Amino acid sequence: MECSNLIATALQQGDISASLFKGSAHTALIADLQRVLFELGFKRELKFENYQATGAYDSATASAVTAFATKNNLLGDGTTVSNPLAKLMLQRHSFLPEMYLLWSIHNSDLRTKKYISKGTRMSVTAIQLMLFERGYAEQLNFKKFGADGSYGKSTRKAMIAYAKDNGLESDGDLLTRPLMDIMLKDIDAFYGKDWSELAVNNLPNADSPLVLFEASRFQGKPCRADVLFVPMLTKINRYAEQADVFVHVTSSFRTSSNVAGAIVKPATRSNHMAGHAIDMNVIYDNKRQFANSKVLARYPEVPDPVRRFIKFIIDDPDLRWGGDFRDRDPVHIDDHLNRNLGRWDERYLAM
Known part of the structure; x- marks a missing residue:
C-alpha cells in the first residue's frame, strides 16, 4: 500500500488538474486515482461492487473525490483534482x-x-x-x-x-x-468508511503467509513480505550491518490489484504483489545522510558505505538490484521470483 507512481509522476510534471478532471481521456492516470480512492476507503462512492478501476472520470469518481476532500477539509466539487488535493491523497495513502x-x-x-x-x-x-x-x-x-x-x-x-x-x-x-x-x-476522520476492510489483506493473519519483518538495520515503512522472502530480507539486513548502513523501506508488499473480490488480473507480475520485493533508501553516516533514488542511480559513484551495500546485493546470486534493470529502478531489491511465472502465480494467490 504505497503512493501511486502515476499520480506522483504527474504531480512532478506540473498541474495535475489538466489531466485529472471529469471527462478526461487520461485513463491510466484516472484508474490509478480510482485505485487510491478505493484503498482510502471510498468504495461506496466509487460504486465498486468489486475492485475495478475503469479509467473513466465519471460521476462516481467525482463523488469519491468530493468525499475525500470533505473528509480532509479541502474545497472542491469533485470535477477535478488539484495538486494540493492529489498530494494529500498520496500522503494519506502512504500512511x-x-x-x-x-x-x-x-x-x-x-x-x-x-x-x-x-x-x-x-x-x-x-x-x-x-x-x-x-x-x-x-x-x-x-x-x-x-x-x-x-x-x-x-x-x-x-x-x-x-x-x-x-x-x-x-x-x-x-x-x-x-x-x-x-x-x-x-x-x-481522514478516510472513507471502508478503509479498514483492506486491513486483513495487508496484515499477517492465520490464512496468509504475509509477515511483518523487523531487523536491526530495517526502518521506515512496515516491511510486509511473504514468509518465503524472509531469508532474503535477513541477508539484506546482514549486508546492511556489514556496510554500516540502514535500509529505509519505502515500499514492500503491495495489494494494488490483489484485493479480495478482485475481478481484474494484475497487468504485470510485480514481485511486490507476491511479497518478494522492497523499495528502499539507504541511510548512512550514523543516520545523518540519506541516499535516495537520485543518489543510488549514480552507483558506483556513491558514498562508500552505500557502494558497499549495493555491491553486496549485486554480488548475491539470489538477489537483484533494480539499478541493473533495463528500466533502472535503483531503490528496488527482489529475488527475481517472477522469472518463474508459475511460482509467482502461486505466491501471489497465497497472499
Missing part, C-alpha cells in the same frame, strides 16, 4: 500501512495490557504518525526525530497531551480501550 497496524491493535484483546514502549518499531512508528497527523508535532519533536519507531520522552509527552485533549488520563505508554477508541475515531 495506510501504519494505520492498519493501529486498527489491529484496536481490534485486539486490550484486557491484556499493551504498552507503546513494549511494542514493535512498526507499532511505535504508527502511533507517532497518528499523533503527528493530529497536530502533536511539537511534543513529538518531529522535525528532529520524525516517526523513528523509538519510544522516548517525546512520544510519551505527545501521547499524554493527546489523551488530555480528549478528556482521558494517560501515562503516555499504556494503550487502554478508551484511548484506542479515540485513536481509531481520529483515523476514521
Whole structure:
C-alpha cells in the first residue's frame, strides 16, 4: 500500500488538474486515482461492487473525490483534482500501512495490557504518525526525530497531551480501550468508511503467509513480505550491518490489484504483489545522510558505505538490484521470483 507512481509522476510534471478532471481521456492516470480512492476507503462512492478501476472520470469518481476532500477539509466539487488535493491523497495513502497496524491493535484483546514502549518499531512508528497527523508535532519533536519507531520522552509527552485533549488520563505508554477508541475515531476522520476492510489483506493473519519483518538495520515503512522472502530480507539486513548502513523501506508488499473480490488480473507480475520485493533508501553516516533514488542511480559513484551495500546485493546470486534493470529502478531489491511465472502465480494467490 504505497503512493501511486502515476499520480506522483504527474504531480512532478506540473498541474495535475489538466489531466485529472471529469471527462478526461487520461485513463491510466484516472484508474490509478480510482485505485487510491478505493484503498482510502471510498468504495461506496466509487460504486465498486468489486475492485475495478475503469479509467473513466465519471460521476462516481467525482463523488469519491468530493468525499475525500470533505473528509480532509479541502474545497472542491469533485470535477477535478488539484495538486494540493492529489498530494494529500498520496500522503494519506502512504500512511495506510501504519494505520492498519493501529486498527489491529484496536481490534485486539486490550484486557491484556499493551504498552507503546513494549511494542514493535512498526507499532511505535504508527502511533507517532497518528499523533503527528493530529497536530502533536511539537511534543513529538518531529522535525528532529520524525516517526523513528523509538519510544522516548517525546512520544510519551505527545501521547499524554493527546489523551488530555480528549478528556482521558494517560501515562503516555499504556494503550487502554478508551484511548484506542479515540485513536481509531481520529483515523476514521481522514478516510472513507471502508478503509479498514483492506486491513486483513495487508496484515499477517492465520490464512496468509504475509509477515511483518523487523531487523536491526530495517526502518521506515512496515516491511510486509511473504514468509518465503524472509531469508532474503535477513541477508539484506546482514549486508546492511556489514556496510554500516540502514535500509529505509519505502515500499514492500503491495495489494494494488490483489484485493479480495478482485475481478481484474494484475497487468504485470510485480514481485511486490507476491511479497518478494522492497523499495528502499539507504541511510548512512550514523543516520545523518540519506541516499535516495537520485543518489543510488549514480552507483558506483556513491558514498562508500552505500557502494558497499549495493555491491553486496549485486554480488548475491539470489538477489537483484533494480539499478541493473533495463528500466533502472535503483531503490528496488527482489529475488527475481517472477522469472518463474508459475511460482509467482502461486505466491501471489497465497497472499
